[in-house]
Amino acid sequence: MAGPIPDLEERATLCARRLYSADRVLLASHIDADGLTSAAIAAQAIERAGIPFETVFEKQLDEDAIAALAATEYDTVLFTDFGSGQLDVIGQHEDAGEFTPVIADHHQPADRETKYHLNPLLFGINGASELSGAGTSYVLARALAAVSDDGSDTSQGVATDGGVGANTAAPDDATDARPDNTDLAALAVVGAVGDMQASSGELHGANAKIVEEGVDAGVLETGTDLALYGKQTRPLPKLLEYATDVHIPGISNDERGALRFLDGLDLELKRDGEWRRWSGLTNDEKQTVASALVKRAVTKGVPATKIDQLVGTAYVLAEEPVGTELRDASEFSTLLNATARYDRADVGLGVCLGNRDEALERARKLLRNHRRNLSAGIDLVTREGVTVEDHVQWFHAGDRIRETIVGIVAGMAMGNAGISRSRPILAFAEKGVDGDDEPDLKVSSRGTHSLVRRGLDLSVVMGEASRAVGGDGGGHDVAAGATVPNGAEREFIERADEIVGNQLS
CATH class of the missing domain: 3.90.1640.30 (inorganic pyrophosphatase (n-terminal core))
Structure with missing residues (x-):
């Protein structure tokens, strides 16, 4: 075999x-x-x-x-x-x-x-x-x-x-x-997919x-599709409103704009008074929406390289019900992140093992809480902004963002007002060890695949910078983490900034 x-x-x-x-x-x-x-x-x-x-x-x-x-x-x-x-x-x-x-x-x-x-x-x-x-x-x-x-x-x-x-x-x-x-x-x-390995819209290599x-086993289906999160579960207006990886003026982060865009299409996008979901559209209907979306992006001056990112490879779990989080690899991974990161790994494991009753319902409740926390975290970072060094940008959340999700927040905040995608972002959060007056700090880092292609390797950055201050870290080139002593932030940032500068020079 x-x-x-x-x-x-x-x-x-x-x-x-x-x-x-x-x-x-x-x-x-x-x-x-x-x-x-x-x-x-x-x-x-x-x-x-x-x-x-x-x-x-x-x-x-x-x-x-x-x-x-x-x-x-x-x-x-x-x-x-x-x-x-x-x-x-x-x-x-x-x-x-x-x-x-x-x-x-x-x-x-x-x-x-x-x-x-x-x-x-x-x-x-x-x-x-x-x-x-x-x-x-x-x-x-x-x-x-x-x-x-x-x-x-x-x-x-x-x-x-x-x-x-x-x-x-x-x-x-x-x-x-x-x-x-x-x-x-x-x-x-x-x-x-959950490990952010679908670069350029699809999985590569091994x-x-x-x-x-x-696909041969019948458990996966793939195909070219709109590369937006929530195609299985979000009503169409919310699917477009919350699709911010490629910002389309008048639609992204614009509830009324998304509604006006959909109302202008000659399609039956509501049934029994409810907005349909992308997963419930026919292929022809999907093509109509996608074409109109691309046309709107072009007329609003969205760069061609960004418009290309609107389309990617979809990974569908063929044996899971249509319209559920489990049907789409991206939504499934987000559901799992909402379990163990809140100390309920047993729930996530249960869902993976096929428990579609108690574990799935509990996971969905955790997901709703996870989304609220992510939204609050992104709002916090966007509102307070980041500190910009020569080669990196960073923020310190203290105990206001859970250490297990601060890296996700950092990655999602990139591209928001005042938070550049042209330099990696570092995020500090307290580890919150009970009984410790000065708990160690968790540091999460996120980059972009374009920065990686230029030479960025956050695994090296986090490993070397953390060990220089008495901590430890590692991970991947595009995302990595570390633990550092409380009070070592400034020295850590200076070392990380130096390493990133050398990598991107």
């Missing part, structure tokens, strides 16, 4: 064999959309292989978190969507014989080697733009399916919430499970190979 990414197949098989030989596995994963989908893919693959396991999530895989994992009685720990950057610490516990790590990650590795390490960067594949954490977990899942394809006994039963049970029922979608795990490609695409497998 050939895997989707030939360059990774040998290492993926090695890791899969180690998991398959384990008596039980502790699965540890990150909390964002990519981390949740990584965990869900790994959990289902492990379950289908008949291996008892438990799932835990960590907001940050620091020394204390790794020590806590080592203190468990698990001999095998699978890290998904993190672990590579913490290999120096993980390796100390491995050397002490406390556990054997298996890592499926796509972040920059620390200067340390370990045997069971699956990371695209080790094989010349860009982990920031070509393969996400979920994609790496998918490659491992495909290998695990091949390794366990010998008719092994799975009668012990593994609970779908990550625990061990006797003849436990499988997830709600188990009847659609594929023995080769290719049905999990849909979650891998959700993770990649991600595209996973898309192909998902």
Whole structure:
């Protein structure tokens, strides 16, 4: 059974064999959309292989978190969507014989080697733009399916919430499970989209190979479509009003303008007094709206390069109901971000595993709260503005924006009045550790793909600048994070500004 990414197949098989030989596995994963989908893919693959396991999530895989994992009685720990950057610490516990790590990650590795390490960067594949954490977990899942394809006994039963049970029922979608795990490609695409890897409107490289497998498995559909967020769930006026990535004067951020634009089209855009959604339009109707939108953008002087961004590749989860957040990869990833970032990773995992009752309803409530918090955060940053240095811009939210979403707020605020897209943005927020008068600070950074093409690498920026002030950090070229001591902001900014200047010179 050939895997989707030939360059990774040998290492993926090695890791899969180690998991398959384990008596039980502790699965540890990150909390964002990519981390949740990584965990869900790994959990289902492990379950289908008949291996008892438990799932835990960590907001940050620091020394204390790794020590806590080592203190468990698990001999095998699978890290998904993190672990590579913490290999120096993980390796100390491995050397002490406390556990054997298996890592499926796509972040920059620390200067340390370990045997069971699956990371695209080790094989010349860009982990920031070509393969996400979920994609790496998918490659491992495909290998695990091949390794366990010998008719092994799975009668012990593994609970779908990550625990061990006797003849436990499988997830709600188990009847659609594929023995080769290719049905999990849909979650891998959700993770990649949530990790901002759909640059220039589509997924590239190894991600595209996973898309192909998902389409072949019947769990994904792709096609050229309007590149606006909310095509499944937002009424048409709100879809256009809130579409601000490409600002169209008279429509974007203009409720009345969006209504006037739609009223001017010769289409039935309301039914039973309710505005229709993009997902409910026919192809001809979609073409009419899209053509009128492009024409309006041209007449308002929107640059051609921006107008091109109005159209991209849509990634649709074919088995999910039309008109729900789960149908669209982008909306699905946002739903997941609204769970674990508010300490409810169990809810996000449940949705990924097919719980369409309690977990989905809870996730939707969390999403409504998440949207309110994002809106308030963006308003705060736009109102108070940013401090502009020679090469970076930054703001300090203190405890007014939750540390788990401050990076999302920073990225969404770019392009608003006074907040440039021509330089990366850094955002500080208090980590809010109980009982700590001066908690460490979380720093999130966001750039653009055009800045990355010019040489920006925020993983290097955040790593070097944070370590210069006694902290630590890393991530990807277009988005990265760090933890720094309270009071070190000025020194950190100066160092980051210097590094960015050198990268973009």
